[in-house]
Amino acid sequence: MVPLTTRQIELLRKYSAPFEDVKRQLDKASENPRVKAHKIKIDQYYGNLLLADLMHYSKTIDDDILLEEIDDLYSLIAYEIEG
Numbered sequence: 001m002v003p004l005t006t007r008q009i010e011l012l013r014k015y016s017a018p019f020e021d022v023k024r025q026l027d028k029a030s031e032n033p034r035v036k037a038h039k040i041k042i043d044q045y046y047g048n049l050l051l052a053d054l055m056h057y058s059k060t061i062d063d064d065i066l067l068e069e070i071d072d073l074y075s076l077i078a079y080e081i082e083g
Helices: 006-015 020-030 044-058 064-082
Strands: 002-004 038-040
Touching: 002 006, 002 064, 006 020, 006 038, 006 044, 006 064, 020 038, 020 044, 044 064
Parallel strands: none
Antiparallel strands: 002 038
């Protein structure tokens, strides 16, 4: 389980192409923005695909603050899926 903030969920929804199971979890979590941390089940396979998406999209972003947010999200997912 990967603990994600509402902002991190927004970033994943915008800068990745999650598979249906992960997308459903992200959609459900985004319905309740008052919750500070959402637990999303992402296994190593899907996690690596999300990481590849984030890496791909990060190459097109010029905003340093947004890049830092995506880098932090990337690091969190990488750490969590490695167990």
